[in-house]
Amino acid sequence: MERRLQISPAFSYPFGALLIVLAIWEFFGQTGMIDPFMFSWPSRIMVKAWEFTSDGSLFEHLAVSAVEVGIGFAMALIGIPIGLAMGHWKKMEYTFDPFVTALYTTPMIALTPLFVLWFGLDILSKIMMVFALSVFPILINTMAGVKTTDPSLIKAARSYGASEFQMFKEVIFPSTIPFIVTGIRLAIGRALIAVVVAEMLAANVGIGYAIRHASELFRTAEYLAYVVVLMVLSILLTELLKAVERKIAPWRI
Template sequence: MQELEISKNIPTAVKKSSWKIPKSVFYPSVTLLIILIIWEICGRLQLIDPFMFSWPSKIFTEAIAFFISAEVFTHLAVSGMEVGIGFAMALIGIPIGLAMGYWKNLELAFDPFVTALYTTPMIALTPLFVLWFGLDTLSKVMMVFALSIFPILINTMSGVKMTDPSLIKAARSYGASRGQMFKEVILPSAIPFIITGIRLAIGRALIAVVVAEMLAGNIGIGYAIRHASELFQTAQYLAYVAVLMVLSVLLTELLKIFEKKIAPWRNL
């Protein structure tokens, strides 16, 4: 009887929320499951040429095989180091973007060059990076840096320029100094744009390291993909690609969590 009384006292909203799957998890999971089932059926019915492509069960088997052998961790460690160093260097785009967004003359002086470099197909310059920085880690790091910095810089600059003018006027009316204005108004307003720039830069960083390792590497995920493709090991090739996809999703989700911590007002 006491248990029944206790259960009656629990709010209905609490009961429902403890069992409810978030829509942001449920819908993508169902979509992915449907795609994988259809893909697997096509493979089992031999509608897919295994020499040209593969299907989920074979890709999963290959992934398990090189996870057991720890081969993938060796490649991930090298690629992760190159992405980490290059991406950390690319974060200099944040203070540069803040400065260009805040000072109009600085934007006028450098914006055409930033636009020109951003629109340049950096991937086509990979052989030049190899010529300049050699076949070792430095060329991959510089490729990651070159592809990552501009999304961060441009989005940061846009965030500063999109600051609500009424907030700036209110801060000035209360006698805020330039430093206080920047810290209390402009920077918080630009944070969502900075996070967006970093999210875009993550994808470009992974592209950069894979392409650089494919063209001039003897270790790393890019090299492993190239090696598997040269041997026509399609399932293994796609397994490495799947590892990259999972890694990029995890990094993006971690970035979303970080944004919630530093900009909680965005979730209101």
């Protein structure tokens, strides 16, 4: 018997909806119902994306932004051990939770000029912006994950003489993994926002600078092409994170 290729609805449904939206959008553009000065449509956006991909300018901007996001995000992972500690030890939570809440609710984007003043116009100010916006979703979600750990599992581990390290390794950390992954997924979006805003304000290279430059020259199609690149990157990073979660926490599938 022939085996039929099965396409998951999780892929086919959003892909089909996207094709319909793009077709309608393209129709409005081709029939002159969209002012190219004010907006654009898929074919024009794709042409611009091909142009700056062919001449290598996209990869130049992406390389700089990737370094800034990579270093800043790596630093933000410090939120995992801090969240584990704050979620497990009440005294640490009582001491630092008000400060975490205050900093998390502070509109960090509004502090971008201050970061530039403190850390200069070079790459460091962008790295620190990424770190500042990314660390708190990871920390807070990790702390929430620790609190949802089944108390009976902790009691059982203690009754068998497990040390604090063993309890974290075998009980608390595995049950917290889904919350950590959720925090990282939220942090990815905030990291991209941080680097774009910082580069728009003070940079001469990077995706944020490219978006600002295109918007200042009213190159709407080019502007939207860079935005689409960011959207695609965020989707790819999220899917990569899901794949990692399937490897480290297969029981969640």
